[in-house]
Amino acid sequence: MQSSDVRSRLTIALRMIARTEVLILVIAIVAAFVNAGFTKASQQQDKELALLVLTAMSLLVLLRVIQFGIQWYLHRMPAAVRPPAPRKGRLIIPAIWVGMSLLCAVAPDSWLSTADVRTQHQLWVRVTEGLLIITALLAALRLGRWLASITQNSSLLLAGSFLVLIAVGTLMLSLPMCRAVTAPMTDAQSAPWDVALFTATSAACVTGLIVEPTGSYWTTSGHVVILFLIQFGGLGILTFGAFVAVLSRRQNWQFREAATLSELLDSESMLSARQLLRTIVFFTITTELIGAVCLLGLWDDEPALWYSLFHSVSAFCNAGFSLRDEGLLGLSGRWQVAVAVSALIILGGLGFSVIQDIWQNIIRRRVSGTAAGILGQRAIRRRLSLHTRIVLVTAGWLLLIGGLGYLLFESLNVSRSETAGTLIQDAWFQTVTFRTAGFNTVDHATLHPATKLLAMFLMFIGAAPGSTGGGVKTVIFALMVLNLIAVMRGRDHVEVFGRTIPVHQVSRSLAIIGAGLLVVLTTAGLLMVFEQAPHRSLDYLFEATSAFATVGVSAGVTSDLSLPSRLVIIVVMFLGRIGPITLLLAMSGPKKAGSYSLPEERLSLG
Numbered sequence: 001m002q003s004s005d006v007r008s009r010l011t012i013a014l015r016m017i018a019r020t021e022v023l024i025l026v027i028a029i030v031a032a033f034v035n036a037g038f039t040k041a042s043q044q045q046d047k048e049l050a051l052l053v054l055t056a057m058s059l060l061v062l063l064r065v066i067q068f069g070i071q072w073y074l075h076r077m078p079a080a081v082r083p084p085a086p087r088k089g090r091l092i093i094p095a096i097w098v099g100m101s102l103l104c105a106v107a108p109d110s111w112l113s114t115a116d117v118r119t120q121h122q123l124w125v126r127v128t129e130g131l132l133i134i135t136a137l138l139a140a141l142r143l144g145r146w147l148a149s150i151t152q153n154s155s156l157l158l159a160g161s162f163l164v165l166i167a168v169g170t171l172m173l174s175l176p177m178c179r180a181v182t183a184p185m186t187d188a189q190s191a192p193w194d195v196a197l198f199t200a201t202s203a204a205c206v207t208g209l210i211v212e213p214t215g216s217y218w219t220t221s222g223h224v225v226i227l228f229l230i231q232f233g234g235l236g237i238l239t240f241g242a243f244v245a246v247l248s249r250r251q252n253w254q255f256r257e258a259a260t261l262s263e264l265l266d267s268e269s270m271l272s273a274r275q276l277l278r279t280i281v282f283f284t285i286t287t288e289l290i291g292a293v294c295l296l297g298l299w300d301d302e303p304a305l306w307y308s309l310f311h312s313v314s315a316f317c318n319a320g321f322s323l324r325d326e327g328l329l330g331l332s333g334r335w336q337v338a339v340a341v342s343a344l345i346i347l348g349g350l351g352f353s354v355i356q357d358i359w360q361n362i363i364r365r366r367v368s369g370t371a372a373g374i375l376g377q378r379a380i381r382r383r384l385s386l387h388t389r390i391v392l393v394t395a396g397w398l399l400l401i402g403g404l405g406y407l408l409f410e411s412l413n414v415s416r417s418e419t420a421g422t423l424i425q426d427a428w429f430q431t432v433t434f435r436t437a438g439f440n441t442v443d444h445a446t447l448h449p450a451t452k453l454l455a456m457f458l459m460f461i462g463a464a465p466g467s468t469g470g471g472v473k474t475v476i477f478a479l480m481v482l483n484l485i486a487v488m489r490g491r492d493h494v495e496v497f498g499r500t501i502p503v504h505q506v507s508r509s510l511a512i513i514g515a516g517l518l519v520v521l522t523t524a525g526l527l528m529v530f531e532q533a534p535h536r537s538l539d540y541l542f543e544a545t546s547a548f549a550t551v552g553v554s555a556g557v558t559s560d561l562s563l564p565s566r567l568v569i570i571v572v573m574f575l576g577r578i579g580p581i582t583l584l585l586a587m588s589g590p591k592k593a594g595s596y597s598l599p600e601e602r603l604s605l606g
Contacts, residue, residue, distance in 0.1 A: 007077060010070050010073070010074055021063050021064075022139070024059050024063075025139060027056055028132050031049050031056065032053055032132055033175070050125045054124075054125065054128060057131065060132075061094040061097060067090075068088075068091060072086050093134065096131065140164075159578050162205070162233070162578055165204045165232055165233060166197075166574070169203060169226075172200075173195075173196040173226075174191060175221070176189055177222075178191065178218055179191045179217065179218060180216060180218060180219045191212075191217075194211075194563060198210075198211050198569070198570055199212070199214075199218075199226065200229060201570045201573050202573060203233060203319065204577075205233055206317050206318055206470070207319070207546075208314075208437075208438030208550075208551065209438075209543075209558050210558065210559075211559050211561070212559070213325035214321055214322060215322070215323040215325050220306075223323060227309075227310055227313055230317050230321060231313055233577070234348070235280065235284060235468070279356045279359070284316065287347055287348075289312075292305075293308070294340035295307070295308035295336050296308050298334060298336040298337070311323070311341070312344060315341045316344045316347065316348040317468045318345060318348050318436045318468045318470070319437075319552065320433070320437050320438020320551070327439060327440045328439050329442070329443065330441065331441055332422065332441035333422065337429060338428065346432060348467060348469065349436060349464060349467045350463075351464035351465055351466035354387070354391050354392070358384065358388065361383070389497055390474075390496065390497075395435075395464065398431075402435075402454065402458050403431045405451075407424065407427045409450040409451040411423065413448040430442065431458065433551075433553065434455045435458055435469065436459065436471055437552070440553060443556070444542075444555050444556065455542070456541065459549040460516065460548075462549050470551065472512050475509075476512055476513060478496075479510075480513060482496055483506050483509075516579075519575060519576070520544050521544075523568060523572045524541040524543075524545075527561075528540050530561075530562055530564045531557075531562065538555075539557050544572065547569045548573075548575070548579075549576060550576045
């Protein structure tokens, strides 16, 4: 038999192995879900499901070894174009499982210091299920890379990634093990589909709106699922393009892929995308861990370590989820809330490109200063980028205006009787959290109507581009204000800090603001129609703005919403998370050079 025929048959065999591996993985994941308590099963069924999981893992290990051997043989065969070498990393999970199985079989009495054979077997099955889930996640990542290599619509790919995350989160939260057993219940029951869907969407879109209290309605397993949804939802859309770029190792980029990285990560090259990806991962992990340490002294009767980690991640990702049913109500005077939580919210809302620019500026100044000291020359002053300066200045003004406005309006609120110190503390924290975080140290239902309007203004603007927050973004709002100033000065271009802003960016910012206003007003109108409560119209507008800007603060109407209204809020939270980004991507396509130009005609503008 000729070598070409052997190569062809082995290639076909590799394809069959890959398809079989996917089928076995799907069956194993379904069995793991059922075994985890998705449905009630007898003891005999539990044994059958466990056997199915172990058999599926055994077959996956066997297929991985055969696949590695075939790829190694093909790589060593003489050919004009040598295929890539087999990846040894695909054997790590099989090696871990085989070693664990051998240890369990050879030394059952000493394995993990567990003498009960039944307990060892259950632990073995649980670890096997965990390895299968990791394998499924890696397979999903490879699927995403493959989709990115064949699709021309990056915005559709980004939206699809969120839909998949929401679907997986809904399925996980539907497990009986994720719902806490309350007094009227005799055993664990699955959460209603609308509650699971609403919570998964709110967590994945880092919004924070809830229809059931997070702490008491969900178990620790449910809290873990929500935490992962918050982390992946807050960072997934920022790192998706970079992961595709770095992990696929492709050199030739199509325009849509380059536009995705440019708009999402504010990078112009493959190298800068890699650097920003490292910044995102390192800064996120470091900040969340430091935040968790700072929050350790905040909790009295709760598990301090778990509560601190959960609230740190929730604050940095601007999600607003809290394990306390009353949120952070009454804790505005604690330094952990006023300083640590506020700092996490602000850092998460600045944007990773801004953080990277500030860090690089500090490093450059230090290097320049050292070089100047050695050479006896004057150090070259490095300045922040225009984007960073606009973000910092706009954020500062919004915090100042929001804090003063809150103090003014709430001092006129006759339904509240706080001291001046408490009012100042609430003004600071609520101004920070209205910028898309979603935590509360006061009951938002008792706020003055003018304060609610101010909160809607801050929520609609939101955080900075490329951050974990939502809204139409601070840079877009700044461009609108700068454009207004330019019109009042009679200038045709927007100028700031000695630079001219491109006209097409100004027009895009106005389009995004217009689209955001349309979504918010339409949502508020639908809520008023479905709920038939005209006296709460301002609260429904507050709710619509909070959902679109992915803030998560509520005037106390979320849990009382009917099913149609909940579905509307679900859609709006999804649109609010991806809407501004997909609109930017849709507008970032190559310009078509027209062969003609229509005549101009002036309009009356008032």
